[in-house]
Amino acid sequence: MSSAPAAAAAPPRTAARPERGSRYLLAIDAVMPIATVVLMIFFAVSRSVFLTVDNLLVVAMQVAPLMILATGAALLLMAGYVDLSVGSVMAVSGVSAALTFQSQGVLLGVVVGLLVGLVAGALNGTLIGIFQLSPIVVTLGMLAAGRGLAQFLAPGSIFGFPESVSSFGAGKLFGVSYLVILAVAAVGIAMIVMNRLPFGRHVIAVGVNARAAFLSGISVRRLVFVLYLVVGLLASVAGLLTVARLDSAPSGTLGAGFEISVLTAVLLGGIPFTGGRGAIWRVVLGVWLMGILANGITLLNVGPEVSGILTGAVLVLAAALEGLRFWVRKKF
Amino acid sequence: MTTALSMRGLRKSYGPNEVLRGVDLDFVGGEVHALLGPNGAGKSTLLGCLSGAVRPDSGVVVIGDDTHEGFTPQQAFDAGTAIIYQHFQLIDDLSVADNLYLGGELKSRSGTTRIGEQVATANRVLRSVGADFDATQLVGTLSVGQRQLVEIAKAIRHRPSLLILDEPTAALSADEAQLLLGLVQRLAHDDGIAVVYVTHLLREVLQVSDRVTVLRDGEVLWTHDTAELGMDDLIAAISTTAGQAASADSRPASSSSDRVLLDVRDFSVAGSPPIDLSVHDGEIVGIFGLLGSGRTNLVEGLAGVRPTAGTVTLSGREVSTRSPSHARADGVVLVASDRKEQSLFGSMSAMENLLMPHYSVLSTPWRKRSRESQIFDGIAEMVHLRPARATLEADSFSGGNAQKLAVGRWLGQLGTASVMLLDEPTQGVDVGAREEIYHLLRTFARLESKAVLFVSSDPEEVLALADRIVVLVDSVVAGVLPATVDEQELVALAHSDGPAGAAFPTEGLSHV
Numbered sequence: 001m002s003s004a005p006a007a008a009a010a011p012p013r014t015a016a017r018p019e020r021g022s023r024y025l026l027a028i029d030a031v032m033p034i035a036t037v038v039l040m041i042f043f044a045v046s047r048s049v050f051l052t053v054d055n056l057l058v059v060a061m062q063v064a065p066l067m068i069l070a071t072g073a074a075l076l077l078m079a080g081y082v083d084l085s086v087g088s089v090m091a092v093s094g095v096s097a098a099l100t101f102q103s104q105g106v107l108l109g110v111v112v113g114l115l116v117g118l119v120a121g122a123l124n125g126t127l128i129g130i131f132q133l134s135p136i137v138v139t140l141g142m143l144a145a146g147r148g149l150a151q152f153l154a155p156g157s158i159f160g161f162p163e164s165v166s167s168f169g170a171g172k173l174f175g176v177s178y179l180v181i182l183a184v185a186a187v188g189i190a191m192i193v194m195n196r197l198p199f200g201r202h203v204i205a206v207g208v209n210a211r212a213a214f215l216s217g218i219s220v221r222r223l224v225f226v227l228y229l230v231v232g233l234l235a236s237v238a239g240l241l242t243v244a245r246l247d248s249a250p251s252g253t254l255g256a257g258f259e260i261s262v263l264t265a266v267l268l269g270g271i272p273f274t275g276g277r278g279a280i281w282r283v284v285l286g287v288w289l290m291g292i293l294a295n296g297i298t299l300l301n302v303g304p305e306v307s308g309i310l311t312g313a314v315l316v317l318a319a320a321l322e323g324l325r326f327w328v329r330k331k332f
Numbered sequence: 333m334t335t336a337l338s339m340r341g342l343r344k345s346y347g348p349n350e351v352l353r354g355v356d357l358d359f360v361g362g363e364v365h366a367l368l369g370p371n372g373a374g375k376s377t378l379l380g381c382l383s384g385a386v387r388p389d390s391g392v393v394v395i396g397d398d399t400h401e402g403f404t405p406q407q408a409f410d411a412g413t414a415i416i417y418q419h420f421q422l423i424d425d426l427s428v429a430d431n432l433y434l435g436g437e438l439k440s441r442s443g444t445t446r447i448g449e450q451v452a453t454a455n456r457v458l459r460s461v462g463a464d465f466d467a468t469q470l471v472g473t474l475s476v477g478q479r480q481l482v483e484i485a486k487a488i489r490h491r492p493s494l495l496i497l498d499e500p501t502a503a504l505s506a507d508e509a510q511l512l513l514g515l516v517q518r519l520a521h522d523d524g525i526a527v528v529y530v531t532h533l534l535r536e537v538l539q540v541s542d543r544v545t546v547l548r549d550g551e552v553l554w555t556h557d558t559a560e561l562g563m564d565d566l567i568a569a570i571s572t573t574a575g576q577a578a579s580a581d582s583r584p585a586s587s588s589s590d591r592v593l594l595d596v597r598d599f600s601v602a603g604s605p606p607i608d609l610s611v612h613d614g615e616i617v618g619i620f621g622l623l624g625s626g627r628t629n630l631v632e633g634l635a636g637v638r639p640t641a642g643t644v645t646l647s648g649r650e651v652s653t654r655s656p657s658h659a660r661a662d663g664v665v666l667v668a669s670d671r672k673e674q675s676l677f678g679s680m681s682a683m684e685n686l687l688m689p690h691y692s693v694l695s696t697p698w699r700k701r702s703r704e705s706q707i708f709d710g711i712a713e714m715v716h717l718r719p720a721r722a723t724l725e726a727d728s729f730s731g732g733n734a735q736k737l738a739v740g741r742w743l744g745q746l747g748t749a750s751v752m753l754l755d756e757p758t759q760g761v762d763v764g765a766r767e768e769i770y771h772l773l774r775t776f777a778r779l780e781s782k783a784v785l786f787v788s789s790d791p792e793e794v795l796a797l798a799d800r801i802v803v804l805v806d807s808v809v810a811g812v813l814p815a816t817v818d819e820q821e822l823v824a825l826a827h828s829d830g831p832a833g834a835a836f837p838t839e840g841l842s843h844v
Contacts, residue, residue, distance in 0.1 A: 195699075196698050197699065198692045198694075198697075201684060201691050201699075202688075204677075204680065205688055208677040208679055208680055209673075209676065211674050212673075212675050213677075215635070215637065215675065216656070216741065217656050217661075217665070218657065218688070219655070276679060277679065329679075
């Protein structure tokens with residue numbers, strides 16, 4: 001400590017950098033939550049019905065399938081992978097379940113629906129995780145094939161299920177939809193996985209530096225396989241819930257475009273497209289932001305297309321924040 | 333003979349690190365001028381100043397009547413300088429002719445490319461370098477030696493007055509290398525080009541060059557006509573014997589026992605010839621070899637990164653080299669070279685970087701934060717991590733402290749690894765931290781049933797750290813030397829033709 005060179009050797013950069021830089025990073029991270037609150041205040045002031053418990057519960061129910069799927073997609077993206085096939089997996093498993101509802105009963109239908117999701121996830125996971133094929137190309141192929149398969153199984157819309165299906169879809173516990181309760185459970189599990197289980201650290205590690213993760217003894221292939229399996233399963237859950245809520249299974253439109261909504265939600269949740277970072281609560285916020293945008297715009301009577309424009313604008317804002325983050329990290 | 337290019341007083345520093353300290357050098361047309369020097373002598377920076385990639389802090393480059401205080405790459409090209417890098421700058425999916433004219437296509441008046449003319453000219457240039465393939469062939473279908481000819485054709489198409497070749501034979505077979513050396517001499521002697529030939533292969537220097545310059549510590553040590561020189565002169569020039577005496581004195585006593593800990597039999601990595609190797613309990617074995625000697629492949633193979641054949645046993649139990657996680661489960665771990673790319677999770681915290689391989693073991697199944705920070709504190713203190721802040725991102729640490737994060741993973745309470753493999757353990761690490769890392773490795777090896785096997789291209793490091801030295805030449809063990817060996821002998825063995833042509837005894841070396 002006494003010699004001057006020793007003091008100079010401790011780089012001042014490492015001491016100064018995190019202080020100033022992390023203040024800016026905190027500010028950047030606060031933009032999305034603040035934007036959500038501001039938007040909610042705007043809608044509440046414009047339409048008093050917006051900020052009522054009943055309306056907010058409706059929003060929660062509407063976004064519940066998206067929320068459930070987004071938890072899995074969030075983990076997948078944190079590891080640096082995407083799944084564009086989820087909308088079609090929802091359709092195949094929803095349609096398979098619906099057909100089984102009619103012939104074999106509800107319980108078996110649920111089992112069949114979930115199995116379809118697991119099989120689709122295992123297929124994606126094998127091709128991408130084990131054989132290292134391109135995630136975008138493989139899941140884009142699954143997107144097309146899955147939609148085709150769903151429409152092959154049932155050309156039109158399937159309806160006329162046992163009573164219990166629609167009663168679950170509309171059912172509530174203490175005024176809260178079963179769908180919302182399931183979504184809350186999914187979020188809770190995802191948070192536990194990310195914060196309390198080793199798996200969560202491994203997911204981030206693979207997203208930051210897959211090579212280093214591989215060399216430090218993490219089985220990257222197995223991890224990616226498991227993530228796709230989970231996303232496939234969650235897609236089937238989202239498909240089943242949507243069928244229950246609609247009380248029908250339209251093979252052409254069930255889950256159509258859902259892959260884009262899921263991706264939008266997790267990107268709004270601040271997970272960079274290359275992975276390596278992310279928090280579940282922010283993803284919840286991303287899903288919520290999409291929900292209140294759709295709901296608020298409807299209440300304002302300005303037409304649903306405005307909701308699309310706004311969602312797009314917010315997504316570009318998210319990209320800008322990510323760019324700003326990158327710049328701050330490099331600069332400070 | 334005319335001077336094609338002169339350098340006067342070239343200086344360049346990176347921060348406090350003075351890489352070039354006033355270099356004066358002349359390259360003469362019609363001559364092959366070999367440039368030699370140990371790692372860190374400033375060769376790459378010097379080449380960078382000539383190609384325009386690096387701007388010197390002071391000094392001038394004189395070409396003909398023009399005096400330059402530093403080039404852009406375009407100015408260097410216009411001045412008649414061509415450089416061929418170690419890594420080819422060719423595009424596999426384009427034809428040879430298209431590669432030759434990339435960015436400078438021959439255009440017709442309507443703006444289309446005159447393909448026929450390009451192919452005809454390209455073929456003429458190819459014939460002049462002795463190539464036996466057609467310019468319409470895709471580069472991707474050519475052998476490495478043929479691609480090297482394409483690179484040369486591309487460079488001489490513009491009739492440069494100065495041609496720089498950086499380790500041109502590194503990836504070539506012996507026959508291809510001989511052809512290339514002949515071509516290099518023709519380009520200089522017949523076409524009058526000033527050729528600068530950078531290599532670490534001393535026998536090539538003697539064979540191809542007319543003049544040799546040795547760089548050391550950013551200065552020209554000497555320049556001589558090759559005819560006056562012998563192999564011994566070159567070996568002496570690139571060894572840095574001064575550093576060795578000090579490190580040999582300060583070397584602590586070896587802790588190695590007679591018990592073989594890691595036994596490697598008929599071990600072949602990605603099709604290389606099989607080798608045998610053993611590491612004793614408590615021993616630190618250094619693997620020394622030139623670029624392309626298979627030194628990195630060997631440790632990566634042992635760690636399960638590359639496909640292998642043969643058997644590896646640890647205290648008699650077989651070690652699986654199927655994957656890094658298999659090898660690790662059996663007690664063998666690797667600290668890879670290039671820690672930024674291969675070891676560290678840059679945007680994750682120091683604690684996460686240290687604990688990453690161990691989260692599963694530490695959790696039951698829940699993670700316990702208090703236990704995690706307790707273990708982090710223990711390791712951070714042991715390795716003298718500075719700053720010892722658990723939440724600081726790995727990217728924010730200096731080279732030495734970042735390497736402590738990479739090595740520290742396998743130390744302390746979590747040290748379930750028996751054999752630690754390291755590739756270039758102190759690359760980009762400052763001198764102080766280097767000694768600390770050596771100390772950590774020695775302490776690790778001294779524990780019960782532990783050993784270290786490391787690879788280094790730096791003879792000083794091998795001599796300072798290893799108890800025993802294995803020299804690799806062409807993926808074969810050329811010799812096993814004691815740590816007391818003279819640096820010149822070590823370097824000479826690595827430059828030899830392998831065990832068949834080895835002029836050096838590998839057993840019973842007299843101790844210095």
